[in-house]
Amino acid sequence: MKVLIIDDEPDICYLLSSILRQKQMQADFVNSLTEARTALGVHNPQLVFLDNHLPDGRGIDFISDIKKQGSHTKVIMITAHDTMDDRRSAIERGVDGFIGKPFTREAIFNVIDKLLA
Secondary structure, eight states: OEEEEEOSOHHHHHHHHHHHHTTTOEEEEESSHHHHHHHHHHHOOSEEEEESEETTEEGGGGHHHHHHHOTTOEEEEEESOOOHHHHHHHHHTTOSEEEESSOOHHHHHHHHHHHHO
16 A cells, blocks of 8 residues: 655654554655645555645645545544644545544554554
């Protein structure tokens, strides 16, 4: 399974990539929405982990762009700004999962297992 991580924190990208390898998932990552636009077309991911606060915009506003690229693509929002309003807004915009930072390996596995069931 191809995964794209969109997060501006390199440590988060490396940690999440490592966790996903334990599930035999191939993860690529980018650090901005601009890079993500290109990467979506190149990698055609089945799963996207999307940070909400990026240097060039809000991830929540990018959900529809991801869904347009591939309607089969599942989007999991990961953010340190984990509020009920953010969760509700992300769900209304089509996000498939939501995880607050800091996250655990179990939280990542749980949301993946739920989405792939």
